């Protein structure tokens with residue numbers, strides 16, 4: 001991380017601590033463990049919620065196919081600008097907005113379903129309605145074989161993942177500040193999507 005992006009991370013955290021969650025970017029080890037189990041050959045569209053300074057973004061780009069797209073959705077203006085300025089990879093699209101509007105952002109970029117959604121949004125501090133709406137829209141946005149990969153300080157996301165996905169794998173990474181729960185959820189439950197309509 002450059003000095004400039006470290007400054008952006010601290011100032012965004014001070015401005016909106018509940019939305020940013022942590023001023024310390026994810027450790028290299030946690031990024032490797034989160035991204036390792038993903039099947040990169042099958043990922044044509046990856047959506048990342050809250051890329052922050054791009055800790056996961058740059059590592060995902062290294063693993064992605066040359067014809068794949070990474071759509072990064074970020075609420076923090078400072079993060080959006082810093083990420084746009086620090087990366088000129090044509091596969092990366094950075095939009096300022098909220099994860100709740102993922103389906104609109106995909107449509108606006110001419111993209112269909114996502115094969116993977118990667119998120120470190122602090123689900124434990126989101127309002128329950130917002131958290132549920134983000135998970136519902138995420139399940140809608142994923143292809144039938146798509147996977148939602150999440151790293152979280154707390155376990156508040158777990159019941160949401162269980163409600164919207166049939167299969168859930170989890171792990172824990174101590175080597176991070178703070179240590180994090182890691183989740184990979186697959187097999188979206190159509191019942192949960194229908195019930196929400």
Ligand SMILES: C[S@@+](CC[C@H](N)C(=O)[O-])C[C@H]1O[C@@H](n2cnc3c(N)ncnc32)[C@H](O)[C@@H]1O
Nearest residue numbers: 021025026050051052055074075076098099120
């Ligand atoms: C825990 S930080 C993750 C930062 C980064 N991925 C990392 O590991 O260094 C959470 C990020 O989500 C962003 N964020 C919070 N709420 C959001 C929302 N509803 N939609 C999109 N991004 C959001 C914050 O601005 C912040 O960049």
